[in-house]
Amino acid sequence: MTDLPHSPEQPVPARTSRLATFWRSDLVWSYRHSPVTIVASIVALALILMAVLAPWIAPYNPFNPATLNLMDGMTPPNSASYSDRYFLLGTDNQGRDVLSTIMYGSRVSLFVGIMATLFAMVMGVGLGLVAGYAGGLADAVIMRVADVQLSFPAILIALLIFGVARGIIPPNHQEGAAVWVLILAIGLANWAQFARTVRGATMVERQKDYVAAARILGVNPILILLRHVLPNVLGPVLVIGTIGLALAIIEEATLSYLGVGVPPTQPSLGTLIRIGQQFLFSGEWWILLFPAVTLVLLALSVNLLGDWLRDALNPKLR
Amino acid sequence: MTEPVLSVKNLVVEFPFRDDVFRAVDDVSFEIMPGEVVGVVGESGAGKSMTGAAVIGLIERPGHIAGGEIRLKGERIDNLPEDARAKLRGKRIGMVFQDPLTSLNPLYTVGRQLVETIRAHLPLSEAEARRKAIDLLVEAGIPKAAERIDSYPHQFSGGMRQRVVIALAIAAEPELIIADEPTSALDVSVQAQIIKVLKKLCASHGAAIMLITHDMGVIAQTADRMIVMHHGKIVETGTVGDIIRRPREPYTIKLIDSIPTISRTGETIAPEAANDDRAFVEIRDLVRDFELGRSAFTRLLPGKVEIFRAVNEVSFSIAKGKTFGLVGESGSGKSTCAKMIVGLLRPTSGSIHVDGHDVWAGAHGLRERRRRVQMIFQDPYASLNPRWRVADIVAEPMKTLGIARNRTEVQDRVADLLTKVRLEPGAMKKFPHEFSGGQRQRIAIARALSSQPEFIVCDEPTSALDVSVQAQVLDLMSALQEEFGLTYLLISHNLAVVRQMSSAVGVLHNGVLVESGPVDAIFDNPQADYTKMLLDAVPDISKVA
Amino acid sequence: MLAFILRRLGQSVLVMLVVAFIAFMVFRYVGDPVVSMVGQDATTGDIEQLRTRLGLNDPFYVQFVRFVGNALQGQFGISYRLQQPVSQLILERLPATIELAFASALIALVFGVVLGIYTALKPRSFSSAVIMTISLVGVSLPTFLIGIGLIYLFAVELKVLPSFGRGQVVQLGWWRTGLLTESGWRSLILPAITLSLFQLTLIMRLVRAEMLEVMRTDYIRFARARGLSQRAINFGHALRNTLVPVITIAGLQLGSVIAFAIITETVFQWPGVGSLFVNSVQVVDVPVMAAYLVFVALVFVVINLIVDILYFIVDPRLRDGARTGR
């Protein structure tokens, strides 16, 4: 029998280097051809870098109260302050450098956002996998809970969870735990999206024969879920994760706006906006404007990336 | 016969693909005369569907006609503006798609869709259009058409829906019907009826048919002339009889050679029976019930349980080293059988013994089953985890069952297996999407062999593949059976494949094994009516007029 | 159908009980209402006494059972803060919230669906890309910022629209409506827009995605092959099929508008249940907070039920039970 190396039905790409393959991959190709995405990713990257490197690149450390001079408060952007220090974006009502607080604040916001999203992701993906794979009662219970959860705005749920946590944690530990409570609250408020999507994708994947092949071998169901199903449902998870990150950042801001966020001595972007909003009418526009613009830029660029990712990972939409 | 209905000259359809351009249809020319049935045949990717889409003007973006011309009754149509082309559709060119389940809008009644189509093209009142719709349904062979016209698509069976689709296509009396794989999604028995309806309707309404299909058998039975396409080009055209009996081009020759037939033409490919006739696999009174319409919550409540029996007391046995073919149409329970045998689904009652071990009996049976039984699936695209490398896919069974643990040992074995299924060992590092369908099915076979099984259940192993590839895979399976002394359970709706591969065969219908026995006996001298009907319905190139 | 609705109702009751329980439990931890209720002059003894009188010293389950029992009779007790029956308070404020929610739901639905269809029908056009990108701004701006921005622009700088409240209202039976006066309509504009933006974006994107999905289906191709007009295909076939999945999600989204209104109502001082809730949270007015949560759950349950029934009407496949179709 003369063996044909390739069937005629589908051309197989010539072998190229891994880098070249990557460069030609769908994802990269669609990225290269979307100027909005390129700009968004540059903005997002810049903001993330700015946040991560804040302790090294910020002109001041606004979290260290010892360095503050209250009399520097309300210095307008790019002008001389009481103590003769220079503040590019001015100072807030506590004499904190607005630029530095934005840098450190983004750090807090991003940390909360990323951790909360990761938490929601792990929980949602886990429950979604179980619901989609096991089906039956587990599925019914998990998805009902998710439905109820989805019908309440995340903010309301986060408020509730925040309230409960505050009730449980003794007052003296609340501030230290505030960030974690926030992460927990936002995470718990957002897991259902992941669970829903993953459940749907899992139910599709479960029907596929590669899962049957593993089941025939008697592979442990947990291993099937983790090694077979999980990698194949990660695409939509990534999309929701990205969009969820933007959402989490906004939720953190809204919670902080409602006054139930991180301590005001270590403000996040939302806390900064809450503080800045008080100066909307009094002329100190920089205290509100710069953090607000940063927040919107951050959320927008992350959203744009998520949007691109959604389209890029869903070739049908192209 | 002066003027052709359709005349296509030097048609080129291109798909700009990133920096590249993919030529789906390349310099294709042909003509269809009034009332003529022309078959367009080719394997997947041959450009036959794209040619049809180009004619009716439904090429999906970003594809477009890049050259050539299309004339309908002499009038050039490919360069018409979109709304003018839209007016031709349905009115002068009708189309039938492959899947009747998805071709109809699920939210509207059949009648509404018919009336809407009729009134879009003919100046009829609502009532007149409705009368015509009923007539069309009657013509298309829908019983009680006057009542059923107000039913929704989901209330029809697949075959009935395809009749509705044909009625819709013919509703405005077009001169040409393009039928794109009109029967591929249907069972054999239904397939024959649909072809008949299509031919009858077109004949009575005077429409020519452009029949696009991968199934040479369908064309053999239906078409007057045929066009063979390959890689976007026409390879050969001629009358059906000429091409099937005397193909000229090497591609056509190879294509026709690889088509299995239910008539025993030559040597059997299946290896001659080993002398050991003791039943290696023994299926006894296998039954499987499903509960219907119960959600997880309602299951908690007491109440009447409606039961559907998918498999009903099926018994057969397979001798070691032999192939048992299990045939049946969709819903006959053959896949349920397969699932019970490989351990994916617990039987309601009955037993399955492999080499004397009851595979559903406790931990022992479980162990024996996992070691001895393997499965090859229908869809090579879904049966390989797309995120795993080939090496890992093939190694999984041997690692899971502890056949080989040491890394180099695993690697050696995987390389060995890949060679056995005639793939380069270099394939190990690649992902499944880098392979064609046939190659993937070989990877799947390598995986099945990886646990050194004695018995392999093959569930429609080639039905997703093109004929030429199908032949290669079947060859490979036979060769491996010989080499390893494997026992196969071959499940297929394709009678020809079963006949070619099996030594014994069973026919399943509605969960019941209506007939079983040696393959020649069943095929040449069927006893059950169902088997006879099935065999009669099979389109076969040997039946060419 | 009846059996189906009964089953749904059963599930709804379960949901309500769970929410009631959570609501009750949560608020036991939010803070101590008594401290806000007594004045600066109260002594520790007074406080203890009030706690006992309010039953706050009873075991948890006793309080819960009492709560559910009363809730079933529509009794959520007396607001600690306003000293009026909670059910009356909520009923009084319901019209404001419902009018706001409906107005913004309408905006979100109309613009969401229209823009969604537009961007789906012209997926590659420049204007669609612009709409899609701009719509992301809508979900990237926190609601409170949008509200403040709109107030600043339209009320303070331009002085064309009122900055707060719902203007003049007219009493129609127990329903107090702002829709019959000009000032009522003018007051509605900014809050309704603020509240609708988020949902608008969601619905638009949902409609677009679903419609693109539908446009790729065989029956749309077949409809084109049948020579139906583009109009008939887009709006007769594609849209209706698009709306089936949209109904569920849009329905639930619109339900959550009512609860989502918390922030908008606070910013615009809109006298609805949302601002009642926020005001109550500040002073830990437990009866109001618990009743509000139960109310939101009720809205969810009712909307869910309506959505299910709509589904039945829209999708014939469901009417025959799921068994026939695959």
Place this chain on the structure above:
Amino acid sequence: MHSSLTRIAAALVATTMLAGVANAETLRWARASDSLTLDPHSQNQGVTHTLGHHIYETLLDRDVDGNLQPRLATEWYLKEGDPTVWVFKLREGVTFHDGAEFTADDVVFSIERAKSEHSNMRQLHAEVESVAAVDDYTVEFQMVGPAPIYPNNVTNTFIMDRGWSEEHDLQEVQDFASGESNYAVLNANGTGPYVLTSREVDVQTVLTAFEDHWAEEPPAVTEIIYLPIADAATRVAALLSGDVDLVQDVPVQDIERLSSTEGFKVETGPENRIIYFGYRFGEEPLRSSNITDSNPFNNPLVREAMELALDRDAIRQVVMRGNSLPTGVATPPFVNGWTEELDAYPAPNVERARELMAEAGYPDGFTVTLDTPNNRYVNDEAVSTAFVGMLGQIGIQVTLASRPVAEHSPIILANESDFYLLGWGVPTFDSAYIFNDLVHTKTETHGTYNVGLYSNPELDEKIISLGTETDLDVRNQTIAEIWEVVKADRVLLPVHNQVLNYAMREGINLAVHPEDQPRMTTVTFSE
């Protein structure tokens, strides 16, 4: 573009102003929160009383300087020969809104009601044993003992009509536990200058002038539309956009902008409220500190260091925008017992403070959590944040726990805070009110807000004596002695007295009320 916008805006302002002048007698009055109830004795809370004063009246009133003034009572004195009886002579010719005549019987009824079990005003009348009508216009209050300053306690206790109350079953004050709402919560019948026309809780309350009021001059404002607007930005926006005429609780940062905006002005004046920091006394280590073997706050040197770190003037200038009166004593200047010497505070001295910290044994400082409300006092959170920065400079690393007052108060009252910010109003205008609750050792009846659990038996004795001492000179001497100890011990760390701001449309005149209880009767209009 910009100039045309401004022109449009200016035109619009002009039209709204015209509209405003046209119905000059109506005043749209906005503040942060609504009155909790119209039931006069249910809540002892400033906002509630403020509205109450427009509908109901009290026996005595207080002027802008805090002096007692006649209202429904024209004279009041201790009964000759019996220092335990207070006599009130009542005003004649006063009628309730429903036409009923005001008599001594109504006073007896109201005081008894205010003393009843569910009344929140009960505490103020705890010393009253019984009330009796001598004749139609004379009432005698029998006290449990000598109660020299009791008249100070009646300024927020409103007088209801006995007939109307009995008709509507109002003998009992609203009881939360009963699960029922009483008639007086939403309805009112007082003798006050305004009649309740409509009330929509949290939305708006409309009052119209009472034509038969006893006052000679009818008020300039004939109709009041009272509008609670919780969000500060919205409140200011409402004033700027002409939707309201008068706004209370103006954020300090907006005062300058408002007063410099054409057509608006801001009245400011001191409030009878002190803002202070408190800390835990006693040997027990702090809960939130890294020092686990002692309580740094218990060390007087640390307390002195903290005071030296506190830059009150900077807080005034930056955080309060000049709208506060920094002080060194925990009492507002209105209060009996306040002196200028007490009010003096040391200049900040970080160097010295660091030395004191080292001397106290905390050269590297320590950590602690500061509990602050964030919606109770003017810029409360910002004041705390600023102090956190200042303490950071002497090595005290503070974590700020900022909470809404509803969450803050329970922590305070349960003595769970190590270090906190609190404000204290003095409705009786007497130091004893401060000592009773903030300085006296915590007991069932005293020291409710002595969060730091400061305890000085000697002071306790003196504080108790204030309640019965009838010789005012002796009493004032004792008050001075107590203040001396309190200040020397730094029992509390006062920051400033709050300053109130009322913003209004140009053409409206209203002075700031020290208890933040503005009376619309005092509003005048000018051209």
